[in-house]
Amino acid sequence: MVRERKGCLVPPRKPDATILDVARTAGVSAATVSRVLNGSGPVSPSARGRVEEAVERLRYMPNASAKSLRHLKTSTLAVIVSDILVSYYAEIVKGIENTAGALRYKILICDAQNQREKEADYMTLAMDRTVDGIILIAPMLGDAELAAYADRGYALGLIGRRIDHPAIPCVYTDNVGAATEAVAHLIGQGHEQIAFLSGFADATDSYERLEGYMKALRQASLPFRPELIDSGGFSESGGYEAFLRLRERSQSFTAVFAANDEMALGIYRACAELGIPIPAGMAVVGVDNNRVGKYVAPALSTIDPPKHAMGALLAEKLIDQLGEGRHAATRCFEVSSRLLVRGSSASGLT
Amino acid sequence: MVRERKGCLVPPRKPDATILDVARTAGVSAATVSRVLNGSGPVSPSARGRVEEAVERLRYMPNASAKSLRHLKTSTLAVIVSDILVSYYAEIVKGIENTAGALRYKILICDAQNQREKEADYMTLAMDRTVDGIILIAPMLGDAELAAYADRGYALGLIGRRIDHPAIPCVYTDNVGAATEAVAHLIGQGHEQIAFLSGFADATDSYERLEGYMKALRQASLPFRPELIDSGGFSESGGYEAFLRLRERSQSFTAVFAANDEMALGIYRACAELGIPIPAGMAVVGVDNNRVGKYVAPALSTIDPPKHAMGALLAEKLIDQLGEGRHAATRCFEVSSRLLVRGSSASGLT
DNA sequence: TTGTACGCGTTATCAA
DNA sequence: TTGATAACGCGTACAA
Numbered sequence: 109m110v111r112e113r114k115g116c117l118v119p120p121r122k123p124d125a126t127i128l129d130v131a132r133t134a135g136v137s138a139a140t141v142s143r144v145l146n147g148s149g150p151v152s153p154s155a156r157g158r159v160e161e162a163v164e165r166l167r168y169m170p171n172a173s174a175k176s177l178r179h180l181k182t183s184t185l186a187v188i189v190s191d192i193l194v195s196y197y198a199e200i201v202k203g204i205e206n207t208a209g210a211l212r213y214k215i216l217i218c219d220a221q222n223q224r225e226k227e228a229d230y231m232t233l234a235m236d237r238t239v240d241g242i243i244l245i246a247p248m249l250g251d252a253e254l255a256a257y258a259d260r261g262y263a264l265g266l267i268g269r270r271i272d273h274p275a276i277p278c279v280y281t282d283n284v285g286a287a288t289e290a291v292a293h294l295i296g297q298g299h300e301q302i303a304f305l306s307g308f309a310d311a312t313d314s315y316e317r318l319e320g321y322m323k324a325l326r327q328a329s330l331p332f333r334p335e336l337i338d339s340g341g342f343s344e345s346g347g348y349e350a351f352l353r354l355r356e357r358s359q360s361f362t363a364v365f366a367a368n369d370e371m372a373l374g375i376y377r378a379c380a381e382l383g384i385p386i387p388a389g390m391a392v393v394g395v396d397n398n399r400v401g402k403y404v405a406p407a408l409s410t411i412d413p414p415k416h417a418m419g420a421l422l423a424e425k426l427i428d429q430l431g432e433g434r435h436a437a438t439r440c441f442e443v444s445s446r447l448l449v450r451g452s453s454a455s456g457l458t
Numbered sequence: 459m460v461r462e463r464k465g466c467l468v469p470p471r472k473p474d475a476t477i478l479d480v481a482r483t484a485g486v487s488a489a490t491v492s493r494v495l496n497g498s499g500p501v502s503p504s505a506r507g508r509v510e511e512a513v514e515r516l517r518y519m520p521n522a523s524a525k526s527l528r529h530l531k532t533s534t535l536a537v538i539v540s541d542i543l544v545s546y547y548a549e550i551v552k553g554i555e556n557t558a559g560a561l562r563y564k565i566l567i568c569d570a571q572n573q574r575e576k577e578a579d580y581m582t583l584a585m586d587r588t589v590d591g592i593i594l595i596a597p598m599l600g601d602a603e604l605a606a607y608a609d610r611g612y613a614l615g616l617i618g619r620r621i622d623h624p625a626i627p628c629v630y631t632d633n634v635g636a637a638t639e640a641v642a643h644l645i646g647q648g649h650e651q652i653a654f655l656s657g658f659a660d661a662t663d664s665y666e667r668l669e670g671y672m673k674a675l676r677q678a679s680l681p682f683r684p685e686l687i688d689s690g691g692f693s694e695s696g697g698y699e700a701f702l703r704l705r706e707r708s709q710s711f712t713a714v715f716a717a718n719d720e721m722a723l724g725i726y727r728a729c730a731e732l733g734i735p736i737p738a739g740m741a742v743v744g745v746d747n748n749r750v751g752k753y754v755a756p757a758l759s760t761i762d763p764p765k766h767a768m769g770a771l772l773a774e775k776l777i778d779q780l781g782e783g784r785h786a787a788t789r790c791f792e793v794s795s796r797l798l799v800r801g802s803s804a805s806g807l808t
Numbered sequence: 809t810t811g812t813a814c815g816c817g818t819t820a821t822c823a824a
Numbered sequence: 825t826t827g828a829t830a831a832c833g834c835g836t837a838c839a840a
Binding site for chain 4: 124126127128138139142143146148149170171173174175177178179
Binding site: 121171191192195206260261373376403 | 471472474517519520521522523524526527530532534541542543545548549551552555556559564565566567568569571582583585586587588610611723726749750753754755
């Protein structure tokens with residue numbers, strides 16, 4: 109599959125020009141060059157001119173590592189995601205990157221590959237000051253661990269999770285409310301036996317959505333049936349298998365609320381194989397508004413969180429906090445998502 | 459939409475322990491601490507023990523900026539993509555991140571938002587030595603500019619594009635061959651008038667795929683009809699609009715080869731609105747194997763490049779080159795993609 | 809208005 | 825086996 113084309117030699121890299129090189133070329137001291145570049149002090153027009161010319165000629169650019177060491181800050185944030193391939197994370201990352209970029213911050217991307225261990229490893233990026241702060245999206249680490257990092261003085265921010273720690277800004281959605289709305293919608297469509305597909309049992313997103321599910325049942329005076337609950341690990345294949353297990357246990361439910369769209373897509377696959385029509389034979393609602401959901405037939409009803417905005421908002425808050433130093437105000441924000449009713453849960457729609 | 463929860467105060471950050479703190483605590487010099495940590499010299503067992511204990515107690519971690527300054531390298535690569543939301547880029551980034559991580563390199567993600575200007579801006583990351591090298595995926599910058607950067611001593615790597623420069627490793631696919639195969643497949647299905655949807659006219663991917671398109675026509679002795687060519691900027695909406703323009707100019711073509719899957723999805727939307735059945739009324743083949751293509755009905759035929767492997771391979775080569783210093787061997791690799799025939803171009807398939 | 813001197817934290821060199 | 829010292833490149837008191 110791979111064909112090699114040619115081999116060649118890399119020329120030796122010539123050292124970059126330093127501020128001293130510029131100073132010598134311009135016939136001034138390094139301090140003057142620094143003042144010109146940072147506008148940090150008075151400089152005579154003639155000196156400024158010579159410095160600018162020298163900078164131009166030598167293509168001088170201040171070394172980022174030296175600046176970082178000097179200021180003890182790197183203007184870089186790390187973003188830890190479970191899987192950058194999932195559009196949910198990618199979209200949040202994009203929101204973060206856009207805002208951070210506007211504030212002259214860089215973003216280190218960290219793909220934890222759904223492994224708690226890797227997620228923990230990436231925290232060293234804060235400890236060795238590779239980054240000024242870390243943004244975690246739906247982290248697997250527990251509240252206690254996260255709080256411990258913050259207590260040790262590392263700047264953290266959370267997306268899709270709330271934690272009560274004064275130094276940790278959070279942006280999250282009203283999972284319970286949105287899930288309640290989604291399930292109430294299914295009930296409104298006439299469904300009385302509705303299954304729930306959880307992700308990982310210990311994930312906040314899982315149990316808050318379960319809570320909303322149960323709340324909607326209660327409000328409609330429908331019984332809670334434990335046999336209609338299963339877990340699919342937030343993945344397509346997990347959703348597929350969980351749905352098959354559900355069907356083995358019960359043939360009587362007519363709708364499923366999946367804790368994310370990936371699992372909902374697995375349900376689609378299972379239904380296709382079992383010859384169950386959606387929504388006539390099985391109504392489906394997911395969460396995340398994964399891009400794929402718009403293209404499946406019928407289109408997938410889902411809960412749509414403002415992913416890009418969530419990323420942008422948290423990035424802004426975390427960077428604010430870094431800038432304000434000792435006593436920045438930190439906040440937690442609840443953003444609201446909306447239910448997108450599409451063909452998978454309502455006849456008459458595509 | 460956004461509700462503020464609470465404000466609070468950030469405690470002052472206490473300074474990190476430095477190597478000198480550790481040295482004092484252990485009753486040795488900084489040099490000895492360094493030797494213990496890096497295994498870079500002989501250390502007596504007793505000294506080693508005291509140092510390790512001090513490191514533990516102070517939770518010492520060497521400052522990354524200081525290391526970078528000392529070594530004049532950051533162990534970081536930048537990856538510039540047009541749009542991290544497009545699964546093609548996300549998958550390559552994942553391949554890069556995985557491999558780079560294994561080699562102890564970090565990845566700075568740069569979303570150029572399809573703007574040539576932003577892409578050029580990100581090149582400063584190499585110039586100010588924020589990163590040791592830059593990986594560009596299907597860049598908008600021209601060969602001359604890229605070569606100029608490399609000539610100035612910046613380490614670059616290219617994915618999805620070939621350039622003849624001794625210092626720039628490249629990983630790319632046989633666009634012409636794959637496109638030829640795709641169009642030949644359509645011809646094999648009985649299509650004689652086949653449209654081609656280009657991305658940006660000046661993108662390598664566009665014209666190489668056009669070349670393959672024309673080659674397949676030639677090989678089948680079919681005439682080339684300029685009115686069957688249009689451009690959709692590689693986006694879904696662009697594909698949608700371009701397809702409508704094509705149909706205005708000609709009603710007689712029965713198949714389209716789109717230079718990427720995003721545009722192919724736009725064609726799906728246009729066909730749905732026009733009531734044209736796929737593949738019976740219009741066969742469609744795309745490029746990239748976008749994840750969505752598997753879920754649309756009918757499934758989208760596409761050319762499948764080994765995205766993850768491409769990212770991993772280039773990351774490895776570029777990092778190799780950085781490590782070997784003056785005279786690393788650099789290479790260009792052509793990887794082969796395969797044609798996935800699915801329902802959009804062959805009856806009898808889903 | 810300018811230059812000198814020092815420190816940010818680390819590591820390599822050298823002498824002991 | 826160890827420690828003092830000198831960079832890496834920058835910015836900033838402070839002195840001139």
